[in-house]
Amino acid sequence: MLYLPTLRAERAAAEAALNKRGLNGAALVEQLLQADDARRAAQVALDDCLAESNLLAKAVGDFFKTGQKAEADAAREKSTALKETAKRLEAVLREAENALQSLLVAVPNTPHASVPAGKSAEDNEEIRSSGSIPQLHEGAVPHWDLASRYNLIDFELGVKITGAGFPVYLGKGARLQRALIQFFLDRNTAAGYTEVQPPHFVNEASGFGTGQLPDKEGQMYHAVADNLYAIPTAEVPVTNLYRDVIVDESDLPIRHTAYTPCFRREAGSYGKDVRGLNRLHQFDKVEVVTIDRPEDSYGRLEEMVQHVAGLLDALELPYRILRLCGGDMGFTSALTYDFEVWSAAQQRWLEVSSVSNFETYQANRLKLRYRRTSDRKTQLAHTLNGSALALPRVVAALLENHQDENGIRIPAALVPYTGFDRIS
RNA sequence: GGUGAGGUGGGUGAGAGGCUGAAACCACCAGUUUGCUAAACUGACGUACGCGCAAGUGUACCGCGGGUUCGAAUCCCGCCCUCACCGCCA
Numbered sequence: 001m002l003y004l005p006t007l008r009a010e011r012a013a014a015e016a017a018l019n020k021r022g023l024n025g026a027a028l029v030e031q032l033l034q035a036d037d038a039r040r041a042a043q044v045a046l047d048d049c050l051a052e053s054n055l056l057a058k059a060v061g062d063f064f065k066t067g068q069k070a071e072a073d074a075a076r077e078k079s080t081a082l083k084e085t086a087k088r089l090e091a092v093l094r095e096a097e098n099a100l101q102s103l104l105v106a107v108p109n110t111p112h113a114s115v116p117a118g119k120s121a122e123d124n125e126e127i128r129s130s131g132s133i134p135q136l137h138e139g140a141v142p143h144w145d146l147a148s149r150y151n152l153i154d155f156e157l158g159v160k161i162t163g164a165g166f167p168v169y170l171g172k173g174a175r176l177q178r179a180l181i182q183f184f185l186d187r188n189t190a191a192g193y194t195e196v197q198p199p200h201f202v203n204e205a206s207g208f209g210t211g212q213l214p215d216k217e218g219q220m221y222h223a224v225a226d227n228l229y230a231i232p233t234a235e236v237p238v239t240n241l242y243r244d245v246i247v248d249e250s251d252l253p254i255r256h257t258a259y260t261p262c263f264r265r266e267a268g269s270y271g272k273d274v275r276g277l278n279r280l281h282q283f284d285k286v287e288v289v290t291i292d293r294p295e296d297s298y299g300r301l302e303e304m305v306q307h308v309a310g311l312l313d314a315l316e317l318p319y320r321i322l323r324l325c326g327g328d329m330g331f332t333s334a335l336t337y338d339f340e341v342w343s344a345a346q347q348r349w350l351e352v353s354s355v356s357n358f359e360t361y362q363a364n365r366l367k368l369r370y371r372r373t374s375d376r377k378t379q380l381a382h383t384l385n386g387s388a389l390a391l392p393r394v395v396a397a398l399l400e401n402h403q404d405e406n407g408i409r410i411p412a413a414l415v416p417y418t419g420f421d422r423i424s
Numbered sequence: 425g426g427u428g429a430g431g432u433g434g435g436u437g438a439g440a441g442g443c444u445g446a447a448a449c450c451a452c453c454a455g456u457u458u459g460c461u462a463a464a465c466u467g468a469c470g471u472a473c474g475c476g477c478a479a480g481u482g483u484a485c486c487g488c489g490g491g492u493u494c495g496a497a498u499c500c501c502g503c504c505c506u507c508a509c510c511g512c513c514a
Binding site (some may be wrong): 040043046051053054059060061064073075076077078080082083246248367376 | 473482
């Protein structure tokens with residue numbers, strides 16, 4: 001949710017930024033500011049009315065005390081009449097607030113200056129790439145074939161007990177999952193992220209806080225009886241730990257890492273995109289979340305990108321880093337870097353991590369502020385997060401890229417965690 | 425699932441129609457004292473939205489939403505949540 005004071009102060013920049021998403025920035029901002037003006041006018045009118053009413057009420061009490069009954073009755077009558085006006089003005093204000101709010105939640109974040117304008121993935125900007133594309137042997141196969149050949153993952157069994165997109169991991173396949181989770185958590189905590197184990201279901205307020213609700217409602221599993229949502233990412237519960245919180249500036253940056261399963265309905269997905277591990281309804285992910293001061297947040301973002309790159313290096317996977325264009329970026333993000341690993345057997349790039357700075361967009365919804373040491377004033381913090389990492393596509397790439405005629409090699413960094421160095 | 429208690433500022437917790445944006449204590453912040461720290465003392469100390477060049481000032485907020493009243497943290501109704509005990513259970 002855009003912060004209106006900033007929007008007013010930096011109007012031209014905000015308009016230009018929204019244009020990069022392919023929106024009409026000028027029109028959107030104009031609409032927002034007009035709605036805000038209407039809200040302000042309504043509030044001033046109501047406040048004045050209530051102020052008068054408060055004075056009258058006080059007068060009634062005073063008149064009673066001094067025994068001035070006639071004056072008391074007169075004031076009382078006047079106050080009763082004011083009540084009607086107040087009621088009307090209150091309705092006007094409420095309507096103005098609702099109008100503003102529904103506009104606000106419909107406007108995405110303003111992209112950072114470095115974000116390229118663009119409509120789709122075509123316009124994303126490659127920042128750098130790393131690792132070499134492996135030359136696979138004759139007869140190399142995609143991960144879904146490897147998964148069944150070595151009995152690592154049973155997709156059909158998952159279909160039986162739950163449905164498509166809920167795979168069952170077996171034997172070394174299951175162990176590989178657990179090893180990766182542990183490996184990522186160890187690396188993240190070593191880098192200064194404090195581990196958290198959050199709930200896997202969240203309430204409505206949390207869904208709103210990080211921006212999943214109301215607009216991405218259909219993407220989450222909803223436990224209707226209790227009105228809880230299965231988390232689509234650990235970002236939701238972990239960031240919401242700081243909802244309605246004013247942290248001290250000296251406590252920043254706050255860094256957390258969390259492993260959770262993630263649940264996504266992925267309504268509308270189909271075809272080769274969803275084959276094998278490419279897109280699942282339930283998957284494992286280790287997340288990193290950072291909260292920091294505005295002036296430091298982009299430095300943090302770079303640190304997070306470096307950190308994620310280090311994970312992929314350790315797994316010996318070839319990857320590239322993209323700076324997403326305005327049109328391809330998530331609704332709530334100001335700047336997003338995507339990490340894609342090369343899937344050698346599928347001959348395509350697979351997204352394994354998305355690292356974003358949300359600036360104050362989430363913080364404004366969350367009411368997450370920090371108190372400055374210098375003047376003790378509160379200010380919205382910046383929130384950032386990134387996957388470090390999402391498992392399924394890492395596993396896909398690991399299996400495909402490290403396969404040879406006799407099996408699959410486990411990268412050295414992971415062997416202490418798997419307890420085996422080959423799958424065969 | 426049953427029964428009971430309760431939701432007040434960063435924390436504990438008083439208040440039971442106007443004297444209450446809210447006692448007291450603790451914490452936090454500034455200062456005095458001090459070789460340093462501690463202690464002691466003094467002062468300041470909620471959030472949000474407005475108005476004002478500013479000093480300042482208006483309004484709202486005591487879980488949420490309604491109601492009664494000239495006036496509600498306080499009375500009434502509905503909802504949500506938390507805790508305790510019992511039952512069941514990994």
